[in-house]
Amino acid sequence: MAEQVRDPHRISGFSKFDKAQRRQWLLEHFLPEYGEDDFAFFEAGSPDLQEVLDNFSENTVANFPLPFGVAPNFIINGKTYAVPMVIEESSVVAAASSSAKYWSTRGGFHAEVIASEKLGQLHFRWSGRPERRAALFREVEDRLQEATADITARMEKRGGGVRRMQWKHFPQVDPQCYQLLVSFGTGDSMGANFINTVLETYAAELERWAEESAALSDDERELEIIMAILSNHTPNCAVKAWVSCPIEDMNIPGSGVDAADFVRRFEMAVAIAREDPYRAVTHNKGIMNGIDAVVLATGNDFRAVEAAAHAFAAAGGQYASLSRCRVTDKVFHFELTLPLALGTVGGLTRLHPLADLSLNLLERPDAEELMCIAAATGLAQNFAALRSLVTTGIQQGHMKMHLQNILSSLQASPPERRQTVSFFEGRTISHHGVRQYLDKLREGKVK
Known part of the structure; x- marks a missing residue:
């Protein structure tokens, strides 16, 4: 047998x-050109704050700062907001601010929560026949509700709790594969911990039911829990946002395009994203630039929001734009519908x-108001x-912001x-062009 050689990496x-030891090990084995100061430079000024940040994750060695910006002049449902945004991409906050200012003189944004239901799943194998589910389900439901009464009591006082459950069969996975699909209301919390705690309690009680229930025959008592977890697919936790304006007021100063032509081009651009998945992915990424920035700024889970949004975009069988545009009786209408937990x-x-x-900047909104703000x-x-794409082109504004980078x-x-x-100013910006200009400036060839 060959002798194993120890890998120093x-x-x-x-x-x-501890953090210092983790840093030292990385410096010795992977980052010889770096020093302790390269990590320490990003430490929070307050030791108390640094301890809070370190406890958010595992194996921490440094902080990773991101810009915290604000987009002012957002009028949403008649209320004015300064919207916090955490994002590193050039021009996103500037674009949101520009759009907010544009619509502030055209009625502002409108938004409403369509539904606020979260889902969880308990998957298990059961030896009983599928047709027996209906006869047994009431007993199962009663036992599960009783087993979690203490857990759900506080949430129920806040207007949440377990809404309903459904016992489903998945023979395409396995003839004995079943699922409890459970609907939850979680009030102003995202609710992940609450949902998972309830589901895991259900799992333990379901096993006890299989052992104890007098309604089960001996060949129906075999039950194996596979997994219990919330679902980030939240089509029934959705919000709609929209703007509308007479076409004659849709002028875009400096674009060289009149209002009617702008609306025509804009409507076609959205229609393309409704039909072409290649365009739709980029189109929706732009939407998520704004939403993710708000989600991050408010301490929410942007990965869950992204996954839910893209699943929603593909719900019709083909990935499509999350937003829609229509013109009715010479009025421009632009809207967005998506899930936001x-x-x-x-x-x-x-x-x-x-x-x-x-959240203080937003004057402590509840969960539904925050859904409206993000949407x-x-x-x-x-x-x-889209305004840039169908008029001056996306690079003019983007590269102007990217110039600082x-x-x-x-x-x-x-x-x-x-x-x-x-x-x-007014010239085409490129990395090569900026470098050339700086070289000339530094050589004294530019006055």
Whole structure:
């Protein structure tokens, strides 16, 4: 048997190291060109804050800062907001702000929550016949509700709790594969921990039912729990946002396109995204630029929101745009419908200081109001992107914002930044062009 050679890049017990030890091990084995200061540079100024951040995750070695921006002038359902946005992509906050300002003089954004139902699933194998489910389901339901009465009592006082459950059969997986699909109301919390706790309690009680119920024959007592988990597919936790305006008021200053032509081109651009998945993916990514930024800023789970949104976009059998546009009686109407499972209590919403600040900035909205704010921000982002695409093109605004990133990568000084920005006003921006201009500026060839 060949002697095993120890790989110095592998380690056992890394999670037991303190932060300094984890950093040192990485520096020795993977990052020899770096030093301790490269990690420590990103430490929070407050030790108390740093401890809070470290406890959010495992094996932490540093913080990863992201810009926290604000998009002002959002009028949503008649109320004015300054919307917090956490995102690193150039031009997103600027585009949302521009769109918010545009619609602030045209009636603002409107939004309504269609439904706020969350789902959870308990999967199990059961030896009984499928046709026996109807006769046994009431007993099962009563036992499960009784077993979780203490867990659900507090949520029920807040207007939530278990809404209903359904016993489903999945013979395409296995002849003995079954599922309890459970509907929940979770009030102002996202509810993941509540849902999973209820489901796992159901699992234990279902096993007891299989052992104890007098209604079961001996050949119906075999039951195996496979898994219990919430579903991030939340089609019944959905919100709609929209704007509308007479076509004659849809002027876009500086675009060179009149209002009627702009609306015609805009409507066609949305129709393309409804029919072409290649365009729809990029179209919806733009929507999620706005929504994810709000979700992150308020301490919610953007991965769950993304997964639910894209599943919703494909619900018709083909991936399509989440937004729609129509013109009726010379009135432009643009709307967005998507699932948004958000919370304003629990999770990081209070633990992360900036998430708490964000919710204070929004004047402590409940979960449904936050759903409306996020959806309106996504629609604003979508409008801004399409407005650019069908008029001046997307690169003009994007590269203007990206210019600052280029200047940072080239280590431009503040005076160099000001002069370069002034030079490229109205000119095409590229990394190569900016580098050439900076080289000339630094060589004294530009006055």
